[in-house]
Amino acid sequence: MTSLLAKPTFASPRARAYANKLGIALDHFEGSGPNGRIIEQDVIHYTEKINSQIKDLTPTKKQHRKITPLAKNISNIQNISIEQVQGSGMDGKIVSADILIKVQQSNNITDKKKLRLAGIRKVIAKRMTDSKRNAPHVTLTVKTEATHLVNYRNVYMEKHKIKISFTDLFVKIVAESLRKHPIINVSLEEEMLTYHNDINIGIAVAREEGLIVPVIHNADQKSLEQISFDVKDKVNRARTRKLKRTDTENSRFTISNLGMYEVDAFTPVINQPESAILGIGRIIEDIIVENSQIRIGKTMVLSLSFDHRVMDGAPAAEFLGELKHFIENPEDILSLQN
Template sequence: MAEVIFMPRLSDTMEEGTVVKWHKKIGDKILEGDILAEIETDKAIQEFEAESNSTLLYIGIKEGETAPVNSLLAILGSENEDISSLLKENQTIIKKNNKKIFISPLAKKIAFEKGISLENIKGSGNNGRIIKKDIEKYNNHFHLSDDKITFKKVDHSNMRKIISKRLINSQMESPHYSLFLEIKMENLMKLRESLNEMNYLKKISFNDLIVKASAIAIKANPKINSSWTEKSILYHKNINIGIAVALEDGLIVPVISNVDEKSLRKISLEIKEKVIKAKEKKLQSNELEGSTFTVSNLGMFGIDSFTSIINQPNSCILSVGRIKKKPIINNDKIVIGHTTKFTLTCDHRMIDGAVGSDYLKCLKHLLQEPLKILL
C-alpha cells in the first residue's frame, strides 16, 4: 500500500525545509535505511532515510525547492501502484510545490549564476515566460534619489528567518541586563602555552579553556544553569554549553553536553569536530539541542567587548572579547599585561545581579589561577 511521506520536522525550530538533493529518482527500488534525500533545515543539512522497502513513485518537492513542514515530500509504494487517489487528496499541497515557472534556457543559466530567485520575477515573454531581459532588469541595482544609492535584494535563507524570529522573541520575552568584567590573562596564556608544548595533534585554544572554566563556575553557582517556564524555574543538573559558531547564512549553536565532567582535551576535540560539522552543515538535530548556557567568543575577530542576546531557553550568555595587550597595574606598578573583557547577559526573571556577579567573580578566579581548571 502506498505511503505519503511529508516534509519532516528535523529540528525543534524547523518551520520549512529545502530539498538539497534527491538520492533516488522515480521508479527506483528503495531498501530500509537508504538515503532518500538531503534536506536543509534552519540549522543544518540532514539526510532523510527510508523506513521500509518500497519504490519511489512520486516526488512532491524538487531539488532546490522549499516547503513548509508536513508538505507532501514523496510517495512510496509498490512498483506500478496506482496513486491517483493519494495525489487527489493532497492536490492543494502538490499545486503549491509544483508551481510551474516558464523560463528560457539562457535566462535560467544567468539566474543560476547570479543566485537570483525566479519566484520574484515576472516574465515578459509569451505566456509569462521569463527571458534574458527579465533577468537583467531584475538584476540591475535599484537607484534611490539623486545620490544613486544602490542595493541588491537577497531573499532570506531558512536559517536567517529562524534566527530573526528567535532573537526577536528572546529580546521581547526576557528582560535582559549585562554585567561587565575585565580579567587578567597572563597565567591562562602561560598554561595554554605549556599544554600545547606537549605535542598533541590538536592545540588547546583559549576558547576551550574558557568553556571548561565556565562549566566549573556554573557548578559553583547552579542558579546560572536554569530556564524559565510559565509555572516554574527549571534548575538543570547537566551543564550543557552551546558554542556560538558564525556561518555565512547566520549563527548556529552546537552543544557540548556535560562539560563539567569532561577533560579539557575531550572538550577541545568535541568543539573542533562540531565547528567543522556546523560549517559543512552536517550537524544532527540532537547536536543542537539541550543547551543550558551559551558562550559567544568574538575575540578571533578583533572585538574588544560586546553584549549578546540570550539563547533561549538559557538564563545567561557569556560574551568574550579579544586578549588585549595594555598597561595594567600590578603590585602598585604600571606594567604591560594582557586582559580580556567578559560580558554576562542575564535574564532578570531568574538571575539577579548578585547571582550574576558571583558567577563572574568565580570565573575570574579560575582564569587567573587556571591550574584549578585542570584539577
C-alpha cells in the first residue's frame, strides 16, 4: 500500500507551524506561493472555508430573550427588534430603558434632517438676534406667593360660571401695574423714547412655525371677562392663522407664560421696540414661611427682562414689586363683581 505521506510537502516554516498548531495535514493543500509552495495564508484561507461550511450546516437555534412586559410593549409600539437590543437587567434581561435607548439611537440615525431657515422662523431669528445685540438685557426675578390668586380664580369662575385662565389674570395685573408705572410703558426707536398713553399687552403664542404675539389693546380699560374673551379669540385665531394685521400691532409690553409647560423660570427676550417683557413660570405647591410660621401654599417665579438703555434697575424692580403685590393681593385691583 502506498503511504499518503510519501509525496514530500513543499511548505514554508510558518505554514507548517500554523498547520501543526491546528492539527491540519498539509499533503492535500495546493500552495499559492512560488513554485506551488504552501504559505501561511493558504492555511488561514482553508480554516476559514471549513469554519464557514460548518456554520452553514449547523442548525440555528433562536435564543429566548428575557424581557420585561413594559419593554416588550414599547418594542412592539416602536417596531424595535429585541434581537438588536443589549439587555442591562439581571442575567441580560431587557428592560424598558434598553428599548428607549435603542429608539433614541434609531431616531438619531433616521430622523436627522437639515432645513434652511426661512419664512416666519427666519424673521423671528433675525428679530431675536437684533434684540439681544442692540438692547442690553437685564433680567430680574422674584418668587411670589400665588395662593390668593389661585383661590380668586376659582371663586370667580364659580360665581360667573365662565372659565378664565391665569394668562387672563396676568394681562389684567400687568395692565394695572403699567398704569401705575408709566416709565415701563415706553418704546425706543431710532434714539427716540416714546412714552405711551395706551396700554396694549402682547401675548406670546407658540405655533409650529414659530412665535406670534397677538395684542390685547387697551387692556387697562377692560374687565377681566372682556380680557378673557379677547385672549381666547386671538390665541385661537393665532393658532389657526386667521389673525389680522391690526391684531398684532402696537404692542407696548409682552407676556410670555410657560407655566403650562412646567417651566419654573426663564430669561425672556424683549420684543422690540418694547422695553420690557415678563416671563411667567408655573404655579407649584410650596412651603411658605410667614411670621416664623410654616404653611403650605402656592408659589411662582416672575422674570422681568428690560432694556437697560431705557430704564435702570430701580424702576424695573419697583414695577416687578407691584406685580408681586397684585398677585399676592388680587382683590386690590380685581373685583368678584367685575
